[in-house]
Amino acid sequence: MTPIDGRAIARTLSDTTAAEVAALAEIGVRVGLAVVLLGSNPASEVYVARKVAESARVGIVSFEHRLPAATDEAALLALIDALNRDPAVHGILVQLPLPEHVEASRVLDTIAPGKDVDGFHPVNVGRLSTGTGGLVPCTPLGCMLLLDSVIEDYRGLAAVVIGKSNIVGKPVAMLLLERECTVTVTHIATRGLSEIVRTADIVVAAAGAPRLVQGDWIKPGAVVIDVGITRIRAGDGRTRLVGDVAFEQLGHARAATPVPGGVGPMTIACLLANTVRAATLARQ
Numbered sequence: 001m002t003p004i005d006g007r008a009i010a011r012t013l014s015d016t017t018a019a020e021v022a023a024l025a026e027i028g029v030r031v032g033l034a035v036v037l038l039g040s041n042p043a044s045e046v047y048v049a050r051k052v053a054e055s056a057r058v059g060i061v062s063f064e065h066r067l068p069a070a071t072d073e074a075a076l077l078a079l080i081d082a083l084n085r086d087p088a089v090h091g092i093l094v095q096l097p098l099p100e101h102v103e104a105s106r107v108l109d110t111i112a113p114g115k116d117v118d119g120f121h122p123v124n125v126g127r128l129s130t131g132t133g134g135l136v137p138c139t140p141l142g143c144m145l146l147l148d149s150v151i152e153d154y155r156g157l158a159a160v161v162i163g164k165s166n167i168v169g170k171p172v173a174m175l176l177l178e179r180e181c182t183v184t185v186t187h188i189a190t191r192g193l194s195e196i197v198r199t200a201d202i203v204v205a206a207a208g209a210p211r212l213v214q215g216d217w218i219k220p221g222a223v224v225i226d227v228g229i230t231r232i233r234a235g236d237g238r239t240r241l242v243g244d245v246a247f248e249q250l251g252h253a254r255a256a257t258p259v260p261g262g263v264g265p266m267t268i269a270c271l272l273a274n275t276v277r278a279a280t281l282a283r284q
């Protein structure tokens with residue numbers, strides 16, 4: 001089994017992004033990304049810090065908006081409206097999950113589709129499902145780039161997606177379908193899940209269920225992408241990240257992504273690539 005090195009592939013993508021940012025700077029465009037965080041949970045803090053640090057590394061200007069958890073929806077919508085109209089901001093990301101008193105769908109609907117670097121606005125969702133362009137969600141895009149590193153011809157391959165979220169499961173299924181895979185979307189309530197996964201040439205595990213997928217669920221020669229990241233507190237009090245797949249049982253797979261060091265770094269690299277794409281499209 002070949003481990004797929006998400007950190008290395010993310011680095012290569014970020015190098016390309018940095019070159020594009022530099023080329024835009026030559027013509028007077030400073031690419032800008034706004035990151036909005038409501039309240040503070042430790043995981044979100046880590047991800048937002050990473051997004052800001054990686055932005056700086058490729059030359060993207062980031063605008064961090066940290067708001068109190070109790071911020072009301074109207075104030076958040078007003079901020080998004082201001083960011084929509086700010087010409088220095090090419091991409092807007094509102095960190096999820098949002099506190100319960102805020103209607104996430106209303107927030108996502110407010111982001112201008114051309115600045116929606118997460119690809120969650122209904123216009124971009126519709127564009128993805130009709131294959132008519134638009135900004136593509138970062139994690140699904142990252143999954144496809146990881147698959148591209150080992151698969152040349154997708155046509156007719158059996159792809160099984162585990163997970164039906166709007167953020168990963170549904171959009172990654174669309175992208176695989178676009179490549180002419182035969183796509184089966186499953187989830188935690190699917191009956192006979194292991195048998196269905198056993199038919200797959202490509203498995204994308206995005207259920208958020210630690211070590212759900214066992215080695216004997218995987219057909220020999222299959223390619224496995226593990227999107228799950230669950231933080232687990234070990235006996236010694238330290239935390240570690242666990243994927244949806246028992247990676248050490250995948251000796252017979254063709255290739256697979258580890259956790260950490262697989263999909264996670266790609267998500268951030270794709271966010272930066274999407275931001276440059278948004279800046280470029282805004283000029284056309």
Ligand SMILES: Nc1nc(=O)c2c([nH]1)NC[C@@H]1CN(c3ccc(C(=O)N[C@@H](CCC(=O)O)C(=O)O)cc3)C=[N+]21
Pocket residue numbers: 046047050093094095096097118138139229241259260261262263264265267268
């Ligand atoms: N609007 C929005 N867009 C997102 O894209 C978004 C979000 N909200 N909310 C939270 C999730 C999670 N997410 C990750 C990003 C990077 C890593 C990452 O870099 N992971 C490293 C390890 C990180 C660590 O050590 O904690 C890895 O897998 O190797 C993971 C997860 C983006 N998310």
